Amino acid sequence: MFGTSVFVEGGVNRRSARKMSWESLNSHDFLGGGVSHQLSATRLLSSPEGSRHPLDGFERSWTWGADSFSSLHRDTYMEVRAPRPNIFTWGCFRACRTKIHHTLAKRKVEQGVKLYNQHKQQQAVRKWKSALKAIRKREDKFELLGYLYLAYMDWGKYRDALEFAHKQLYISEELDNPNMRAESYLNLARAHQRLGGLERALAYARHSLYNECEQCVTAGHVHLTVGSVYLELAGFNKALDSFQHAHRIAQAVHDSSLELQVYVGLSELFSRLQDGDKSAKYASKAYDLSRSLQLGDLNSRHHRSLQLGDLNSRHHRAALLQMASALRKQGELGDAQDYCSEATRLALVSGDQATYARSIRIMGDIYRKKCDINKAFRQYETAMGSAAAMGDRVIQMESMDGAARCLEALRLQHKICNCRPLEFNTRLLEVASSVGAKLLVRTVRIRLSRIYHALGDEDQRLHHERVALRLQQDLDMNCGGCGSPYGFERDSLEALPCAHILHARCAYEILRGKNKKKKKACPDCDKVSSKLYLNCNDYNNTYSPIPLSICSSDSHCTSHQATSSV
Numbered sequence: 001m002f003g004t005s006v007f008v009e010g011g012v013n014r015r016s017a018r019k020m021s022w023e024s025l026n027s028h029d030f031l032g033g034g035v036s037h038q039l040s041a042t043r044l045l046s047s048p049e050g051s052r053h054p055l056d057g058f059e060r061s062w063t064w065g066a067d068s069f070s071s072l073h074r075d076t077y078m079e080v081r082a083p084r085p086n087i088f089t090w091g092c093f094r095a096c097r098t099k100i101h102h103t104l105a106k107r108k109v110e111q112g113v114k115l116y117n118q119h120k121q122q123q124a125v126r127k128w129k130s131a132l133k134a135i136r137k138r139e140d141k142f143e144l145l146g147y148l149y150l151a152y153m154d155w156g157k158y159r160d161a162l163e164f165a166h167k168q169l170y171i172s173e174e175l176d177n178p179n180m181r182a183e184s185y186l187n188l189a190r191a192h193q194r195l196g197g198l199e200r201a202l203a204y205a206r207h208s209l210y211n212e213c214e215q216c217v218t219a220g221h222v223h224l225t226v227g228s229v230y231l232e233l234a235g236f237n238k239a240l241d242s243f244q245h246a247h248r249i250a251q252a253v254h255d256s257s258l259e260l261q262v263y264v265g266l267s268e269l270f271s272r273l274q275d276g277d278k279s280a281k282y283a284s285k286a287y288d289l290s291r292s293l294q295l296g297d298l299n300s301r302h303h304r305s306l307q308l309g310d311l312n313s314r315h316h317r318a319a320l321l322q323m324a325s326a327l328r329k330q331g332e333l334g335d336a337q338d339y340c341s342e343a344t345r346l347a348l349v350s351g352d353q354a355t356y357a358r359s360i361r362i363m364g365d366i367y368r369k370k371c372d373i374n375k376a377f378r379q380y381e382t383a384m385g386s387a388a389a390m391g392d393r394v395i396q397m398e399s400m401d402g403a404a405r406c407l408e409a410l411r412l413q414h415k416i417c418n419c420r421p422l423e424f425n426t427r428l429l430e431v432a433s434s435v436g437a438k439l440l441v442r443t444v445r446i447r448l449s450r451i452y453h454a455l456g457d458e459d460q461r462l463h464h465e466r467v468a469l470r471l472q473q474d475l476d477m478n479c480g481g482c483g484s485p486y487g488f489e490r491d492s493l494e495a496l497p498c499a500h501i502l503h504a505r506c507a508y509e510i511l512r513g514k515n516k517k518k519k520k521a522c523p524d525c526d527k528v529s530s531k532l533y534l535n536c537n538d539y540n541n542t543y544s545p546i547p548l549s550i551c552s553s554d555s556h557c558t559s560h561q562a563t564s565s566v
């Protein structure tokens, strides 16, 4: 009836395949801090641990015979390597013709952008692909590949998107352009994040940062990506710190779409830490920004960043979905459903598979909260199916968790026996462990310990309970103020600018303490501070904007932000 076994098996196979390349990557060594900051440009071209990524190597030793690349890709490479026409008349004619072709191709790219903004994705991509063959200037080709990357990411075709990003990297290496390299690495990081390769995503993000000036838009997006990866890995302080970086950059360069995404990230963070109010606050901040972007309030000021930054209005969908999720947690199910349906509708119109799957999952959460377990389960099944088709392990994991909660509800109502929940949670545990989602692993272990208890298997119950407890200790989510844990049950939280999280009451006590002898310092790191982290109400005063001149001194800074501001 539930029909999930097929896709889960696929997931396991994929996992073992990934494991192999994982070991060869050995990315843990890199992440352990073994790589110093004095990396030269040439060393940066290599993979984290020094040897190239298998895919990179494949691209280097490119042969025309390789059949895993389509004719489209072959043309790309042909063109890049084509010799310049010589000075003979024939050559002159060819040069002229090529120039015309190039101009035509550039026009096609622009038409593609227009089409994409009108939600005609298929047509846009067709235009872009035909332009890809004729476009000569590598900078233009790089930008075009960025558009194609975005389109394929929207469609949930992450493997294809990876190929486009690798091609971008190839061009950036040829031109030896650090900003382009930064953008390529960022794109690689984002695709790997969706595929559940979180450690690898972090490694690529780090490479991106080495190549990027500190305060550029691309750097902002890298910090945002790093933040959301840490969110999955349950590294909440690190996530906060990255979001803070991204927020600062967004304010400095006046990039509203980046700012919006930071709020979506913060809302998700507080939602996972069970502070529903804060989650809702940040979600509505994101939604307000998305509304003003939609209405074009910011149009006059930042025309370029609006036009290309919110290509196909994907940030609006993200904001809608975050609102739905936050409202659901607040128990405002009717409103949540409205926001969610709108997000689903827009995702379908724009062919955005990831948002679609996620919105179906959130709709499942809403039904579950309404105690309509059967309907909820069907939603989760659909979401799981489409996540599996995309290879999106993050969404797969989230929807499996929803389904597991449904099964748990049915089990507790004695409507089903213990077998199916046991089997399902065991699979979910595998997926969550392979991704490294520690918070979810803990939840699943606790669920498993309850099921084993019902089955009378005390050894297994104890085992899972012990591991869950150890995980909780590893996560180190203890309030510096009172020492008791936060994030495991509903509570009001605050964070300090050093990105340490405390209970709200403990934070207020430290900051507003009347005792003048006692310094107002973070109990975790001793950093003195007199304000809260990104406080919803006073965030505008909290940060002195970084002068734009830092950025404008580097002419490359803005030239490639277009495709990166997703």
Ligand SMILES: [Zn+2]
Pocket: 479, 480, 481, 482, 483, 484, 502, 503, 506
């Ligand atoms: Zn506390």
Ligand SMILES: [Zn+2]
Pocket: 496, 498, 499, 500, 522, 523, 524, 525, 526, 527
């Ligand atoms: Zn601190």
